Amino acid sequence: MRSIAVLLAASALAPCAPAFAADTPTYGSPADWVVPTTAPLAIGDASTPWVLGDQQLLIEADKRSTFTDNAFYIASADSLRNWNDLQFVWHPDRDDLIVHRIEIIRDGATIDLLGQGMKLTVLRREKDYEQKTIDGLLTATASIEDLRVGDTVRFSVTTVERSDVLAGNGEAIIDVQARPATIAQGTVRVLWPTALPVKWKAFGKGVTPEIKDKGGFRILSLTQPVVKQDELPTDTPLRFRRPPGLEFSTFPGWADLSRTMAPLYATSGTIADGGTLAAAVDRIASASTDPKLRAAQALALVQNEIRYLYNGLANGNYVPQTPEQTWTLRYGDCKAKTLLLLAVLDRLGIEAVPTLVHSSFGDALPDRLPTLAAFDHVVVQARIDGTDYWLDGTTAGTHIEDLADVPPFGHALPLTTDGHTLAALPVREPARPHIQIAIDYDQSAGSAFPPLFDIDFTVRGELAARIATMKAQATPDQLRDAAQAALGNLINNGQIHSRTIEVDEANGTTTVRASGIGNLIWRRDEPRPYVTLDGLVQDFDVRADRARAAWRDIPVAGGPSSLIVRKISLKLPDRAGYSTEGDAQANLSIAGIALRRDARLDGARLEQRETIWSSGVEVAAADLPAARAQVAAAKQRLFRLRAPEGAPTRVAEIAEAKKAGRLAPLLAAYQKAIDDDPDEANGYLNRAAFYAGIFEPRAAIADVDEALKREADADTFLRRAGLYNAIGDHKRALADVDEALQLDPGSESALAFKIETLTDAGRIDEALALADEQIATAKDRRGWVTLKAEALGKAGRADEGTALLDEALVERPGDPGLLNNLCWLKGTRSVALESALKDCTRAIELTDSPAAVLDSRALVFYRLGRLEEARADLDAALKLHPDVPATLFMRGIVRLRENDREGAQGDLALARMQSARIDSIYAGYGIKP
Template sequence: MARLPTGWCLATGPLPAGDAATPWLLGDQQVLIEADKRSTFTDHAYRIATADALRNWDDLQFVWQPDRDDLIVHKLQIVRGGETIDLLAQGLKLTVLRREKDFEQKTIDGLLTATAPIEDLRVGDIVRFSSTIVERSDVLAGNGEAIVDVAAKPAAIAQGSVRILWPRTLPVKWKAFGKGIAPVESGKGSYHILTQAQPIVKQDEMPQDAPIRFQRPPGLEFSTFPTWSDLSRTVAPLYATQGTIKEGGTLAAAVDGIAKANSNPKARAAAALALVQNEIRYLYNGLANGNYVPQAPEQTWTLRYGDCKAKTLLLLAVLDRLGVEAMPTLVHSTVGDALPDRLPTLAAFDHVIVQASIGGMDYWLDGTTAGTHVEDLADVPPFRHVLPLTTAGSELAALPLREPARPDVDLHIAYDQSAGTAFPPLFDLSFTMRGELAARLATLKEQATPEQLRDMAQGALGDFVNNGQIHTRSIEVDAAKGTTTIHASGIGNLRWIRDEPRPYLALDGLVSDFEIKADRTRAAWRNIPVSGGSPSLIVRSMSLKLPQRAGFVMEGDVQADMMIAGFALRRQARLAAGKLEKTETVWTSGSEVAVNQLPAVRAQVAAARQREFRLRAPDAYPTRVEEIAAAKKEKRLGPLLAAYQKAIDDDPEAANGYLNRAAFNIGIFEPKAAIADLTNAIEHEANAEIYRRRAGLHAQIGDFRTALADVEEALALDPGDETAFAQKVYLLTELKQYDDALALADEQMAGSKDKRGWVGLKAETLGKAGRAAEGATLLAEALVERPGDPGLLNNLCWLKGTRSFELESALKDCTRAIELSDESSAVLDSRALVFFRLGRMEEARADLDAALKISPSMPASLYMRGILRLRGDDRDGGQRDLALARLQNARIDAEYADYGIKP
């Protein structure tokens, strides 16, 4: 049993009152540092303030490491109504369990847990318990260290403190982290004492993009190591390799086989690392002082498992036998950037790797990862800082920034858009990974079902093809190259922008989405740099087969080589023989950005965006509807429809394939084919949206009753669907059930916050019911409440134009709406109709041309311009416009006939 100094535990006064919001009435912790022995005393009191707290109470648990720790339970009490019930004195026995709670994470820690089942616990009781854990570590060679967390508000502790003691003769250094920590130093007898009350003040909120060292929880550190070099020198003997490989054994034979097969030191190191990574499975063993001391290489080789320490020592022994200079190196897997601000302690690290020197270059080798290839050997891990362990002692060192020899991810997509820019392209994609991710994917290939592979490929790769649909996929493992590649084929999506005279495709993957969002406006944040993120190298390349039409050109930074905020951004592109080829490389170095550099970085990004890489279509390129009409005439859409069929066949029980093909058929103006696909989709996955979409298609072909039945189904599934109610009003109107349509519009209008849409719909219904003047009055009243609303003004102009009344005021309404609209093509179309009614054909034609310049495929404007062209002796042009309008809207002749307008 451990011996503790008499009276070293802090005496605590009366418990504070507390309340339900702060159930922890007391939280005291005291740490006694005595060279390589550390004793930690804790004293807690918890109030069972509510019935819910009682229901959720768990038995007390005390956890310790039996091979190097002693557990002393001092106190187990219930304080009830001023009376103290001593459970230990009453004979409460603790049950000791070995739980291995992290076994599934390949960890055996050997921890024991003593549980204390408390009987007759009641609401209002206070549970008081205290214990001490005495820890010893021969590894520290007489040195002491401690890391003590300090609770900060809003931690639910009414009162607490941390107190650290050490003999005055022990050279302990200490350091505090966190806002509001101001420990009081004192002395008692032969001990130096540091005391800090808790909880301390609430810590400042940190920006999410702050380096991890700025996000460290508050606490105190203590160490007797004078320098990092002393720590390095102390721990280094644990990794001595001399005599650790038995001559004539199987391990020696395996190493000698590597030497015989490889004369190059780098190749030998790669083979040694592969041996440790592939032949030895990972299993953390914290038993028998194993949290610091590695197991022997021969034992690791025999057991065929080991943790980072065991794998590191094995790799060191193998490299030593191969004549490769190497040493163990301590790292922290997640907070390595904070190490320079910390005191030298062994607890500052959670991982150990090998640092090898080959040909004057340093290599960092991690035996716990997988899939490292000889080409990747020089990659620098993301640990930021390392502590080499040498018998002479080494200081903490920063890892260099070094671009990997091979990309972590290499993505190539070959698009075929030869059918036209109006259509989704076919694609073949390859997604190549290396390293640990490649190894995991290789395992997945062996274990995944075809269904799992399909879902994984669509989920992982769908974004790369703009949510396109994959119909074929496979996984290829190249052991020689250390890579795994997902291959996929399908039909994707490239969005050509048509808001300029010549359509263009934005293809800048370097700066289009590049953004430094860092917020340093708070005074407390002004000196916090922006984290550079995890280092990575990504290569994205594409090829794009274009329609057979000359004149496509590249714009912007065709060739680029920029360094912005620690990101190296490079592009190479060429356009030849109707095919674009482009490669973009993004190396994230991980370097931080200082706050004073942010303005310059943002200026760099803004300037680069002015040179965004684009592919521009030729002059006089067909409009979207012209391209669709030509492709249908020339029967160029067969391969696309075949791809959609493959996607359906790939997963025939899923609705998604039918929905995607339905969207394509809608886009090429084939409503009947789309209806068939939506019908199939409903059989697999019925929902309100699909019924609404099918209703709209039935309406397009004039089947209003079937459309109404679909809308009723949609409303049955989603009774609050406003879009479906609007469809119902429209369909009732087309079925000449005007009273029902108007009643429904009134009902919806009454419950709507924004009534504008319902006002416009009701006005349109009144117009079709022969009550256009009432519709105009309704719109005028709405404009009194929202004067200058361009939508309402356009509705009023359109109603007057289609029903041919108050035409002069209609002109004023439309003109005013044009002045107020951000997108005026619809209003220009309305005003053109009014000019047509007034016989002012030149002005009508000018408005139609202007509308079609903004929206080149708008069917209403094409139809009216076709009529004007026919009347102006441009028969070919008129027929062409009418054909394009009819292609998009099979009922457009009937709709305009209702207005009294015919070609």
């Protein structure tokens, strides 16, 4: 608790100033209409330090008096340390502050601080000045001396507010505390003369006040805190999530409020002929007779020439300053900017009215009583050629093409002399996208490689202005980080090596242009590889939860309206036979979101445009099942690009590209990324991954060396260890594994790799000892048992290895992984081959991914001289995973035995390209070409 404050201002559009308010508090007893609490205070504790929270309010037309009586318990030393002076805040130009009580209750005794002569100190401070707000509030502070743990501070005041702007009407909005609350007990009491036509409305569960008439007053009373409010889904419209409270108003209807406030925005005579403002408006008039262009230029004048500053002084909370004042001062708040824009439009002959809105709770307005406090913003509603436009002078970057965009206010109240009812804003698709993404991919090197890309990310409106500001202020490093963060997901976390920001003031847009290396993922789990390019429904889900009975009638909030356009151009390898699947042309409407696609494939180039318009409309709970069914059906038709029949496998494509020299542009791009940020490890690691992916481990090692100079971590040491192992340098591999374990001693992947590498290096005893350590402590021993069994097999102790795996299968019978490992051990060490066949066959029956087991069984068939069956299993395994080097090597061996020398050499070449050690590994099993 940093401060104890009583804020007595009503709203952002608060009452204007009478002449009889005071700039110092007065002291005295509560008025006769107040019913003070005389009962003993509740016992306070740390969870409910507010032992009393009474609020009583008297409505007398345009005069409103609010009495508050609060008591706060100092429960702990922490509470005492965080105590700050009492603060009572009021508007001196329209409010009176009357202080009734400030006292300490200690051990049942009352210490009357006012009776001892305490006087409050009045401060004037603009606490929100940094937020461009001047409110003119005064703060009366009360310093309390000798405060102790266990004390209760009780204080009560009355604030009297008056407003002649409301033309004799009154209003009030009261928040009601609900459990769990920090208040132990309290009341809300509201009264008004029975002759005053006050309407009231309650919001929230348990807000059921008692009503009675007494002494010429109607009295409404309520005990707080009320019951805990029902939990609601996070996607519930805001009107359902309004905090519990009460509203009061004497306005008969919204039209009466509209009629009452309209005169404040009268424009007649507000622009002086011959002045600089008139000259500025006349220049707009002389430039064009097109009313829409004139309106756009008028809005730009107000947005760009007048800075924002909220003025709550004197009449400022309700009454805007004049257009000439705003033009001279060159600042103004929403009211001032609106009146200035209205005056300019009037001089230009454009029909327009001021319109009250709420910036976030507009969907709740139809459920509320007509009060000024229901609004926090005012804009201009202009009508041009039969179309309504909502123009906001406080925003920035509005372009003529965007004038018709409908702001996310939900409802609005036009202020007219005849009076206007509350109006729902229409749903209208924007003329231009808020965000437009254009990605030009070049994957002509092959689908096995990451594509080069150029991306344009174009935005308009306020976001465009913010990015333009960032361009002017950001350092190169900040710009680099911001571009990667903003665009990374759009390019599947590819790496950007160059970027620029271009501001197009004429079109009101800002474009981030970037180039780099992307990441299109081609799936190879089917005979013809494919890439999914569906940006509409692939990640689209209707996640709204309405499973609870109490939620089944609650609609789903629509969110702000937005229009996003994504264009993709993809250059493919020059082959015939590419095809598309799914909805190349789509036009869907699901849960208030319009989804459109137009994709065209021309030879080896694809052009695609996708549009997503979130209309912002609510979705009825009853419509959710149909929306989910639409999504499910659309996901059965995901848009994909399919490679030609007979397209090379990934490894074959890599071999082909290396032979043809097609990788130079990619390597040049990786070098650009390194040069772009040479002090960072990431560029080197990315190129190392590329080199490893094209089976050049020595080049990858050189890049990992550079990365480790810049940032040494366990994962990078382990990466280099794998590369050293790939070239047979077990000594360096083990040194790097030990470095990784120094940094991350519990890394299971590092420990497993160390056992494998010790085994490969022939250091069997060390491998077995390390495996035994892990087996002794592991919850799941299967992996460690397999590593130990492999080490035993290499040491010529295959019988011990098979016994170890048999023992593991007793604990986990039918485990396909253990069965495969047992079959593999028997096959590589040429022991118990008939039982090995049974092990592999059983594993194939039990697994969903049989490729590795088929490879193991093929080895056993080879040992048994059953080459035809071995070849069938190898073919089946390679159909599932075409590029596994061990399977390719074994098929090459079998093909040699079948006298298919050409096919054998092809398989062996692809296997050797991937693994420089493949011959020595299989020689260790006694298998050579």
